[in-house]
Amino acid sequence: MAEVSDGAATAGDGHEDMAGDGREGTAGDGGLREEAERCLRALAGDGARLRDDQWTAIRALVVERRRALVVQRTGWGKSAVYFVATRLLRERGAGPTVIVSPLLALMRNQIDAAGRAGIHARTINSANTDDWRSVFAEVEAGEVDVLLVSPERLNNPDFRDLVLPELAAGAGLVVVDEAHCISDWGHDFRPDYRRLRTLLADLPPGIPVLATTATANARVTQDVAEQLAADDALVLRGALERDSLHLAVVRLPEAERRIAWLGEHLDALPGSGIIYTLTVAAAHEITGYLRDRGYEVAAYSGQTDPAERLQAERDLLDNKLKALVATSALGMGFDKPDLGFIVHVGAPQSPVAYYQQIGRAGRGVDRAEVILLPGAEDRDIWAYFASLAFPPEPVVRATLEALDAAGRPLSTGALEPRVDLNRARLEMMLKVLDVDGAVRRVKGGWTATGTDWVYDRARYERVAAERAREQNAMLEYLGIEGCREEFLRRQLDDPAAGPCGRCDNCTGRHWPAEVSEAGAAQARDRLRRPGVDVAPRRMWPTGVKDDLGVSGRISAAHMAEPGRALGRLTDIGWGNRLRDLFAGGDTEVTDEMFDAVVKVLAAWEWSRRPAGVVTIGSRSRPRLVGGLGRRLAGIGRLPYLGEIVPLGEPVPRRHNSAQRLRSVWHALALPDEVAAAAREADGPVLLVDDRIETGWTMTVAARHLRDAGAPAVLPLVLAVTT
Structure with missing residues (x-):
């Protein structure tokens, strides 16, 4: 049975995922705690102090070598836990920390901060294959303190069979970042993460494990804790309040009026920020319109060239842009403490996903504006994403039969003529079947293992029902008369949820929902x-x-x-x-x-x-x-x-x-x-x-x-x- 703590955590000092709030915490292990405090100050500045739950997690990892799940709001200081624990473990002769994270490109600032504290971090991912040999040599020489690995590497046959077992066996600490991705109940489920359960179950005794996330309701928290493969996993779950966020909804009937509203109010939003869209096309349309109006903005999506994405991130960090107009590709891990606003043109399909995205703002400023401009077309887009769920059983069985009949590995492309799924959905299904043991990825493609496999229809139906419930909750959010932040926090099962006193409903101060006819006409011309x-x-x-x-x-x-x-x-x-x-x-x-x-x-x-x-x-x-x-x-x-x-x-x-x-x-x-x-x-x-x-x-x-x-x-x- 997992041990759960609801230890409160108040606002930090503005250092994203680093500093605590100076509370003294529990007694005992004074020397170790002071050592941890010194390491934190090297990471986050002279005024930084550990929070109670930060110290509880660090002690559990370093002293007790336990497995822990930390569910805390964005900006609370989750990365400080694993960087400080890494420093303490390394000084005691432990191997390097292996962090599985989808955020390699977006953790550069944290890696730089770790370097200033004497923690040497390297990465292994698909973008730096030429560096792998030198990285492995540094690991073997004991020169690497933190090794970051993308979850996609876990499904690469050579890496999975030859590299990963050796890394895991020699690790001093294993970290699963953005751990809600493990759970298909979560808003950002990724099949590659499912392999972690096998990895964690096979770890040698005594290697501590830390899982972290900012967006997990009770169901996801329980699921992730179970997948830590430990009966006594420590779960540290704190309050999710973000007292810098001022939430609002502005309802406009037509797309051109929503875009015109942006053009007429963007100057009034503080600093620089992010404008989220539901589709790539919308990101480019809005970017073009705002540029026509003289704003410095850039489009950002998964289809954007990696070098362009990197430059766009830097330009926003350096305040050279008023905003990035982005899809959810700009999400977990992006760290700009002074981000002044988040605007959504179109509602995400769940309150949990929405709260995760708005958590990018207001980490290091007293006030950040969070505005949602919902559209009638949102439900159509949600329906499209819902159509990408796990395929029905006949399609899965046809895939297994095709692999079994082939008698040799089949690539995804070779499977397409035999299975009526598009490439992305077929690959997702194969990854799930791989984790379930029904297929195995090998050189040359995929093979059937012959292992009996059960189509868990009841679970898939429950997940689909949960998705529908979340969509209805998002629609409810648009029209509520009560506190908006309280509503979102209750959707994340935050026991400390209460009226924020800051949102448009709490204060009675609503953004105007009017736009000029000239502005609407300009937006209409652009969109049409x-x-x-x-x-x-x-x-x-x-x-x-x-x-x-x-x-x-x-x-x-x-x-x-x-x-x-x-x-x-x-x-x-x-x-x-x-x-x-x-x-x-x-x-x-x-x-x-x-x-x-x-x-x-x-x-x-x-x-x-x-x-x-x-x-x-x-x-x-x-x-x-x-x-x-x-x-x-x-x-x-x-x-x-x-x-x-x-x-x-x-x-x-x-x-x-x-x-x-x-x-x-x-x-x-x-x-x-x-x-x-x-x-x-x-x-x-x-x-x-x-x-x-x-x-x-x-x-x-x-x-x-x-x-x-x-x-x-x-x-x-x-x-x-x-």
Whole structure:
């Protein structure tokens, strides 16, 4: 049974994850505590003192060699626990501390601080493979005090089988940072973290373990404590109050008014901060609009080049930017103590995730503004993320059967033709099955172990129900009349939750929900600026050569040219209108939408003007696609050459490239008269469809036209999914 402490922890002195508040704590071990205090002062400054629970955790690790879980608010000083414990353990002859953390790029400041205190830290991750040999040499020579490892390394066969056992056996302390990622009940579950349970269970006796997180409710805390593989795990859980945060919600009916509100109020927000969005597209849209208004801002997402991400982080840290407009890729571990505000354009899908993100602000300042601008489209985005849950049992069984039948390792790409999941979801499922012992990652891919495996449907259904409950709680948060911080803290099962006295509801001081008409018009113009580049498919997917006869690079003679779309379904401008269009029945585009498509064509800098229009026949929206193609032909004074005809029964939706290509390969036919017209056209063919999801329908249709003799194919669609 885990031992639980609710030891209170008041605000620190502004050093993120370092300093305590000067409380004296328990008696005993005076010499060791003074030694720990000296180490803390080297890390965080002369005025730093250990909190009670910091000292309790350090003593448990250094003296008792126990396993401990520390659940404390952002800025409380969790990293001070493992840095101080490392220093004390190393001075007593222990091996290096191994920290498993997803935050390698974002812990540079803490690593620098540790260095100033004489703690030498190195990292092993996918970005520094050239340094691994020298890092391992330093570890063997006893020169490394802290070794940071990304969780993805745990699933690399060579690292898992050859490196990790030796590191673990020689470690003086093992730390699991952001430990809520272990639990599929948490808001940021990562399958690679699940492997830690096996690692911890196999550790030699006497190696202490520390798990830390700032965002875990009671269910996640219990789950993580159980995965520490110790009957007497010490759980230190403190109050989550952040007395610098001033929470507010501003409800505006339309996306352009929410963006205009940002443009008109950003100057009023203190210092620099983060503007969170739910999608990459929204991050870029908002960045463009704010730059138009003269603000120094930058977009930040998982798709941003790593060097650009690093530069953006530095620019924000140096206050060269008013804000980073970021997805959740900028989250756990980002440390800027004087961050003055957090604005969310769109609500995260759980109060726990929201509290984790707003915890970036106000660590070293007296006041930070936290504002949520919810949108009607938020629920659509939540529904998309919910669709990425663990797959149903038939899909999992098909994967296991495919691996078993192969009799050899299969790569993820080789599995795609056999399993109807996209690459990211397939890899997630395989990692979970690997941890469960049903498959194993080896050189060359994945193999089935033959171990009996039970599909835990009841657990997956409970997790899905919990996700739905969290979404409903987030909706409730938007409309509550009581204290906002108290509501969020109760969602995290904080027993000390109470009215904050600072939020908009507690004070009665609400941000204005009005914007000028000029500002709304400017935002509307930006959001409705039409046109998205669409890159053609360039490579055939793995695993279709035997039945389709294609592999490798798509030849230039068969490839479409770069195309255009009116917008992305994830946009907050055209995306909202396009989602509404596709959610309805088969209808023609509105005049407003058609005029926007014409603007896309007018701005298209093609080398040769189209000589004719062809549409891709649609069973579900023939009026929409056919009508759009004919209207474009009419306004462009181009001949409408006809449509590529769908064959057979409706093609079921497929989720990965190999399966989608196979399903459409024989499902499209180019009529002879359309082929002849395309061949005789004096220029490229404009190929029109309603949307591009995987891109394979457009690829196959373009191949038909090129085979028929069309000199070039220019794809044009209303929407792309990403």
